[in-house]
Amino acid sequence: MARFASKKTSKFETEDVYEHGYSYPTSGYAHISRPGLSEAVVKEISHLKGEPEWMLKKRLEAFKIFTAKSMPTWGADLSEINFDKIHYYLRATNKQEKTWEEVPAEVKETFERLGIPEAEREMLAGVKAQYDSEVVYGSLKEVFAKQGVIFLSMDDGLREYPDLVKEYFSKIIPAGDNKFAALNTATWSGGSFVYVPKGVQVKLPLQTYFRINAENAGQFERTLIIVDEGASAHYVEACTAPTFSTGSLHSAVVEIYVKKGARCQYTTVQNWYKNVYNLVTKRALVEEEGEMIWVDFNMGSKVTMKYPSFVLAGRGARGETLSMALAGAGQHQDTGSKAIHLAPHTSSSIISKSISKGGGRTSYRGLINIGPNAKNSKNTVICDALLLDGNSRSDTYPVERIYNSEVAVQHEATVSKIGEDQLFYLMSRGITEEDASKMIVNGFIDELVRKLPLEYAVEMNRLIDHEMEGSIG
Amino acid sequence: MKRIEVFRDQLKSIAIKEPGEYLVILKEAGAEVDIRGAFKIDQKNKIEVSVVIHHQAPNTRANTTLRGVAGDSAHISLKGKIIIDHACGNSNSFLTERVLLLSNQAHAECVPDLEIHTDDVKCSHAASITRIPEAHLFYLMSRGLSRSEAEKLIVEGFLS
Numbered sequence: 001m002a003r004f005a006s007k008k009t010s011k012f013e014t015e016d017v018y019e020h021g022y023s024y025p026t027s028g029y030a031h032i033s034r035p036g037l038s039e040a041v042v043k044e045i046s047h048l049k050g051e052p053e054w055m056l057k058k059r060l061e062a063f064k065i066f067t068a069k070s071m072p073t074w075g076a077d078l079s080e081i082n083f084d085k086i087h088y089y090l091r092a093t094n095k096q097e098k099t100w101e102e103v104p105a106e107v108k109e110t111f112e113r114l115g116i117p118e119a120e121r122e123m124l125a126g127v128k129a130q131y132d133s134e135v136v137y138g139s140l141k142e143v144f145a146k147q148g149v150i151f152l153s154m155d156d157g158l159r160e161y162p163d164l165v166k167e168y169f170s171k172i173i174p175a176g177d178n179k180f181a182a183l184n185t186a187t188w189s190g191g192s193f194v195y196v197p198k199g200v201q202v203k204l205p206l207q208t209y210f211r212i213n214a215e216n217a218g219q220f221e222r223t224l225i226i227v228d229e230g231a232s233a234h235y236v237e238a239c240t241a242p243t244f245s246t247g248s249l250h251s252a253v254v255e256i257y258v259k260k261g262a263r264c265q266y267t268t269v270q271n272w273y274k275n276v277y278n279l280v281t282k283r284a285l286v287e288e289e290g291e292m293i294w295v296d297f298n299m300g301s302k303v304t305m306k307y308p309s310f311v312l313a314g315r316g317a318r319g320e321t322l323s324m325a326l327a328g329a330g331q332h333q334d335t336g337s338k339a340i341h342l343a344p345h346t347s348s349s350i351i352s353k354s355i356s357k358g359g360g361r362t363s364y365r366g367l368i369n370i371g372p373n374a375k376n377s378k379n380t381v382i383c384d385a386l387l388l389d390g391n392s393r394s395d396t397y398p399v400e401r402i403y404n405s406e407v408a409v410q411h412e413a414t415v416s417k418i419g420e421d422q423l424f425y426l427m428s429r430g431i432t433e434e435d436a437s438k439m440i441v442n443g444f445i446d447e448l449v450r451k452l453p454l455e456y457a458v459e460m461n462r463l464i465d466h467e468m469e470g471s472i473g
Numbered sequence: 474m475k476r477i478e479v480f481r482d483q484l485k486s487i488a489i490k491e492p493g494e495y496l497v498i499l500k501e502a503g504a505e506v507d508i509r510g511a512f513k514i515d516q517k518n519k520i521e522v523s524v525v526i527h528h529q530a531p532n533t534r535a536n537t538t539l540r541g542v543a544g545d546s547a548h549i550s551l552k553g554k555i556i557i558d559h560a561c562g563n564s565n566s567f568l569t570e571r572v573l574l575l576s577n578q579a580h581a582e583c584v585p586d587l588e589i590h591t592d593d594v595k596c597s598h599a600a601s602i603t604r605i606p607e608a609h610l611f612y613l614m615s616r617g618l619s620r621s622e623a624e625k626l627i628v629e630g631f632l633s
Contacts, residue, residue, distance in 0.1 A: 372577070387592035390560065396587040396598070405574035405604040414597040415589045 033089040039063060042186050045089045049155055049189070052162060062175035062185035069179040075365065076303045076334045081277055086218040086249055088187045128153060128208040130190045130221060144202055150195040151206055154222045157193025164195065168224055172255045172283045172311070180279045184220045184253040191221030191252065196231040196262075205267070205453055210239040212248050212276065223254040225264060232263040236453065239270045239278075239300075249277045250301075256284035258292050260314065265293040269456060271463070272300040274331060280306040288314030288343075294321040295451050298333050299463060307365060309338030312346035312374075319348040322448045326464070327360030327392070336366040336397075341374035352383045353445050356392035363395040368402075368409060375406045383413040386444055438465055479504040479533075489539075492520040499526070499533040499564075508537040511632040515544035515575075523552040528564050535566040542628050546578035554586040555596060562593035570600040573631055575624065 033041055042063050046056040071078055128151070140151045150161065158165045175185040192208050212219050227233050239250070250272065258264045264284065272278055278301040284292040294308040310319035325333035339348040354362035364383045385394040396413045418440050426436035442449075442461055449457045474494040479485050482503035489495060489510030497506060506526070514520055526535045535555070543549040551570045572581040585598040605627050613623035 385587075385589070387589065387594075390562065390591045390593065392592060394587070394589045396585070398583075398585060398600070400581075400583040400600060400602060402572075402574065402581045402602045404577050405579055406577070407574075407602065407604070409583075409600075409602040411583070411585065411600040412597070413585070413587060413599075414595075415587060416595055417592040 032091075033087055035087050036084045037063075037066075037086070037088055037183075037187065041088055045187060045189060048089070048091075051158065054166065055158065058170065058175070059186045059188075062182045065175050066179060066182035066186055069182060071179060072305075075305050075363075076332045078277065078279075078303065078305075081249060088218050088220070089189055090217055128192055130208060130210045130219075140206075141204070144200075147200045148197040149200060149202060150193065152193045154188070154191040154193045154224065157224070161193070161195070164226075165193065165224065168226060168255065168257060170255070172257070172285050173253050173281050177281060180251045181253055181281045184222060184251050184281070187218065187220045188222035188253070189220060191223040191254075192225070192235070193223075194225040194227075194233065194235060196227045196233045198228045199230045200228075201231065202233045205234040205236045207236040207238070210237060210250075212250065212272070218249045218251070220250075221252045223252065225254070225256045225266070227256070227258050227262040227264045229259045230261045231259075234265040234267070234453075236267045236269070236456075239268075239272055248275070250279070251277075252280045252282075254280070254282040254308075256282075256292065258284055258286045258290040258317075260288045261290060262287075263291040263293075265295065266308070267295040267452065267456075268297060269452075269460070270296075270298045270300060270304070274300060274302055274328070276301045278304040278306065280304075282306065282308040284308075284310045284319070286310055286312050286314065286317040286319060289316045290314060291318045292320070293451075294323070294337065295448070296321065296323045296335065296337075297448075297452075297460065298323075298325045298335055301333075302330065303332050303334070305334045307336045307338050307367075309340065309367075310348065311340045311342065312348065312377075313342050315343045316345045317343060318346065321348075321350045321352075322451055323350070323352040323364075324445055324448050325352075325354040325362045327354070327356050327362045329358040329360060332361045332363070334363040334365060336364045338367040339369070339379055340367075341370040341377045341379070343373060344375040345377065346374055347378040349380045350382070351448065352381075353386075353448060354384075354394060355386045355388065355441065355444070356394050357388035359389075359391040361393040361395070363397065364413070365397045366399065368398070368400045368411075370402045370404065370407050370409065372403045375404060377407050379407070379409045381411040381413075383411075384444070385413070385415040386441065387415065387417050479506050489522065489524065492522045494523045494525075496525045496527065497535070499528045499530060499535060502530045502532045504530065505534040506536070508535070510538070511540045512549065513542040513544075513628065513632060514547040514549060517546055519548040519550075521550040521552070523554075525554045525556065526566060526568070528555070528557040528561050528566060531560065531562045531564060533561065533564045533566075537566075537568045538571075539569070540571045540573075540632055541581070542573045542575065542632060543579035543581055544575035546576070546580075548580040548582075550582040550584075551600075552582075552584040552586075553598070554584075554588070555598065556588045557591060557594050557596065559590040561591055564591075564593075565595045567596070568598035570598070571631070572600075572602040573628065574602065574604050575628070 042059050173181050175182045286292045292310045298304050321337035325335050327333045337350045352364050356362045368379050370377050383396050394415050423436050449460050476496045478498045478500050481501035484505045487508045539551045541549040553568045555566045568585050570583045581602045583600040585600045610623050
């Protein structure tokens, strides 16, 4: 196609400047743990936080599991992670602030450059900002606080509602689930604790921003969301990190309880810098007539391994995952979703779109398990992959296990490149090849982007355009 | 593992009759292959069919269809994998896995994998696991067939 058309490839002027690439020195930090992980470090974290005894016990048990478990070998290449070099706990400031003015200047500037206070003023029900290991700022609109909505950092949640935390903590994802869940349970710090009482509809999104500032940092946030009967909530997380030559590790655990008739949407926009290992375990337990929606956008990081899953445990429960991954040079996005159907009349759908370019690799890895009692259950999986050049790679690894016959399970996957005929059609109407390619890519992910809150949808299209600049040869 | 190689401009039809592991390699440009397998099991039987279609040259085509019917407490497992190597442009490969379950104790597992290392390809797979739709049975029964006869006819049609 390019042989006949005039060639025009625009370049972003700020090509080399990674937008979120600045960082501040860590000299003013209130606490930095020595690199490496040992029982002493785990005890130190727990001591600094002044935690109850049962939590320390949980952490130590998890640490034992972590050391005993071997590295997973079935997914992405994790051999370069050096657990001894990572700082497991970094505290930039000693307390969480309620008003933006009180946040330390460097931290404030970082988040201001990311546009966070503006976003809060306009569109959000509540905000948390996590800087390395600790949440530094938090707020919740009064309307929701009055209705009994709890939106705290996980540490505050444990302090103020110990019984609630004890009842739900580590129940859906026990420490023994996998090596990184064990690591998180042993070293967790920060994250969000959300409780929405019966029948309360939180119409605006609750949002947390995660930021890794230090080099060789490990961020292990722990999020617990409980949406009680008939309630609904939408939680958004956004992640960024600055440029460093050596990698950081982000290993989160997210547990969500969706009670009878409740609804929860969890949206992730992940744009870590391209040397962060992002190894996350996310799972939701959905009860009768409940609904869980995972919206998962992965653009950054060196390696992402993330499979948001839902256990449909009550009659008529519904689950949905919308996943998008973009892998450029040196990146491997190993994402997917798991649907475990345990009750009758449950339904789920998983839509995954991936784009590989410049030698990047995207993988879809999924599991559909329909148990013997899940009669009249339905599942649909659609995976579409777009390859933008000959060096990139795309894999699809779905597994479907069905233990009863009254089901309808479908799976479809396609892998393709941008079609010559599609390009020709657009170019014959006077659109340059580059613009045409962008249009096709944006169209490819359109149905997922539409699920995002508006300001994110605009940002997402812009990010895709940015990633596509100059990639037409 | 049974190994089948397809060479330059060769067109081959492969019928998979026995469960087991198969490796089909499209060795040279222009190779084309059509793979079909259909299985019906019942009682407590358990079978596993695994087919790897490996495209090692450009301009290759493959079309793979695996079908299975499981009755009683049988367990059927269909595993297919398409691998397209780097610089094997202009290749098309399709993989379809269909399973019909006849009883509630029957189990099925479908694993349709793709590993694609180049962009100039058309590649897709589809898998489905269902029981016989009640409407289909009703249609045949309303024309005087018994339920078991109707089921038999539908299974026959499904596998042919």
